[in-house]
Amino acid sequence: MFKHDPFLANTHSVDNQSGPLADYNLYLSDRALVNATQSLGENQRALLAEKGRTWGQADYLALGHQANLHKPIFSTHDRFGERVDCVEFHPSYHQLMGEAVTTGLHALPWQGGQSNAHQLRTALYYCHNQVEAGHCCPITMTFAAVPTLSKQPNIAAQWLPKLCSPDYDGDNKPWQQKAGITLGMAMTEKQGGSDVRANSTRAHPIGQPGGGELYELVGHKYFVSAPMSDGFLTLAHTQQGLSCFLVPRWREDGSKNPLQLQQLKQKMGNASNASAETELRGAHGWLIGEEGRGIANILEMVALTRFDCMMGSSAGQRAATAQAIHHCQHRSAFGARLVDQPLMTRVLADLALESEAALALTWRMAMALDRPDDAVEAALLRIGTAVGKYWICKRTPGHAYEAMECIGGMGVMDTGPMARLYREAPINAIWEGSGNVQCLDLLRVLQRHPECLTALWQALDTASAELPLLAPHVARMRATFQQPQAQLAPQARQLTAGLALSMQAMALITLKSPLAEAFCVSRLATHAGSQSLYGALPQGIDVAAIVKHAAPN
Structure with missing residues (x-):
């Protein structure tokens, strides 16, 4: 009778493997970054060391993997038949967004109180991006929108305090009800691509025309990055030419703005971050600056x-x-x-x-x-x-x-x-x-x-x-x-x-x-x-x- 030899079940031992790069300090382990940041203050470098340690831990690095494994899910309507245009993200994505906003990656230079604030933000962003890049898209757009919104004082007074807030709120509700908000962009159209002057979206004043006034936008956008943002900077033609607008997801009265998502892009990369094709069916938006000065x-x-x-x-x-x-x-x-x-x-x-x-x-x-x-x-x-x-x-x-x-x-x-x-x-x-x-x-x-x-x-x-x-x-x-x-x-x-x-x-x-x-x-x-x-x-x-x-x- 054949006698079982348990040794035969041990086919091999696992060795000569690198194992994961984890539980290390993203900042202190990067000599080039440490050298670059010598001009920063002691407290700023201490913050970098603290964040570098936290973000380099295995459980935090795993958030990046989870956010890309579980891609955003899009629903046009809820179960009662109401149009919702809702994109749901995995909790790991919201954790990454929350940490980025709390740290100030979305607004650090605009929040005040920091010398060399752009350099500090660069070092922090550089480290956090290594954990996961997709969530950095809405962080970037929120950060970059401040100079443009600042051109329209009445809009800036309402939006910038919430935009620069260290609070992250990923709920699908009107921006007025949130302590902190994020912004996206809606520029590109099918027929134009990088040539935004070829855009066909039109905007008509609801009442008095001019900067800070409400317009109604009709048209389409082929790429809307981060479609669950609270507002979008977009370009549309008025009688004076291509103009810049801030289009919120919710109208002032709390009703849904008809910024309707058609589908999510099936992208090769940047999978954790949603990008959508969108139609504006009379969406309300505030004119930023003068008509015809959209590109500027x-x-x-x-x-x-x-x-x-x-x-x-x-x-x-x-x-x-x-x-x-x-x-x-x-x-x-x-x-x-x-x-x-x-x-x-x-x-x-x-x-x-x-x-x-x-x-x-x-x-x-x-x-x-x-x-x-x-x-x-x-x-x-x-x-x-x-x-x-x-x-x-x-x-x-x-x-x-x-x-x-x-x-x-x-x-x-x-x-x-x-x-x-x-x-x-x-x-x-x-x-x-x-x-x-x-x-x-x-x-x-x-x-x-x-x-x-x-x-x-x-x-x-x-x-x-x-x-x-x-x-x-x-x-x-x-x-x-x-x-x-x-x-x-x-x-x-x-x-x-x-x-x-x-x-x-x-x-x-x-x-x-x-x-x-x-x-x-x-x-x-x-x-x-x-x-x-x-x-x-x-x-x-x-x-x-x-x-x-x-x-x-």
Whole structure:
């Protein structure tokens, strides 16, 4: 008779696995971020350390997974047949939103009481985005709406106190009944896309026309981000041209505003955050500013949302780099740890260089945001948001893929964070103006505001004096910009990439990053980012030191 041997049931032991990157401090484990935040106050850095510890705990990181696993659910009507246009979110999404609002990610610079408030918000947002990116969409739009709403004092007086409140209320009820509110955007239409002047939505005054007055809007919007927000900034045509409106989800009398959701978008990424197709069937909205000034009145909002796009993509790069390095530190192959394998070390170092340069440029723009009265800083910011939005967001999908390959088959699994990071990576490059839009906007800015380029050359010359490796690249860029304007347009992508690399190098030098020299050696010799593959770093760069510097230990 066959005798059972219990040893035969033990097919293998589970070893040589990295385990999850969890129970670590998102702030203190990030040397580049710690270095950037040295200009902040002691209490501000203490807050970052506290939040970094909380947000890096395994149970808090799990909220990001849950919010994406359980996607928003849309109902047009309730069980009694009443139109509700309701989107329900998993509790994990509301927890993330609540924490973001309580921390001030939606309004910190507008709440007062903080020096360097944009920089503090940037550091906090950068960390929280690494937990989950989708909920950051309504946080960004709420934050960015303040300058536009401020153009209409009577509306600002009612809405801004609630918008800047540290209270989060995700209930589906009129905004007047809430202590805190969030805002969304409803800009894009089917026929126009980025060309909002092609919008067909019309607005008619209900009574007296003019700023702060109620209008009735009829039309459609193809992308309404965060449709459960309490109000939406949207564009519609009046007799005077394209104008900006604040459209609430509920009317003043407490009845539902006929802003009717048609369906939710089935998006590749950003799954936790709902986006909807919507029809405005006589929806009420207040005119913000003058009729016909819609684009001008919305531009400040767009500039801030673009800044948050580069910040979010920078956070995605950091999260991917940390995941890749963590995995390779704990897994061995062919007789050595992956992190010590020469080719893998070079790939990880290259990913780390990309990530730290993205953070450096983002941080440099946050510094400029904190100096609104400085003409030079304003000029750099005007260039930097377009340049950073283009380059950092454009580089992130390839960065995420390479980090995923470092992890291998486990990186593809939806049970871990890397697949979500990969799906999220293209979103910011497309949202708020795709690559061509950013490049053409940059050329328009430089043509209308030549002082911006003057300020940039001065800043780059200062940085070149500290690190002469930057100087030849800056000289090439200057020569290129001497061409007639008509010749620059076809080269807009190359020019924007070249400026991006220049500004990233400048930012690394300004922040005294130990990676500044390696970045210049690896990125500038080929001019305008012609390198296409990670891991092809020049000889002489101390790649092991770069990986150690970037490791999330």
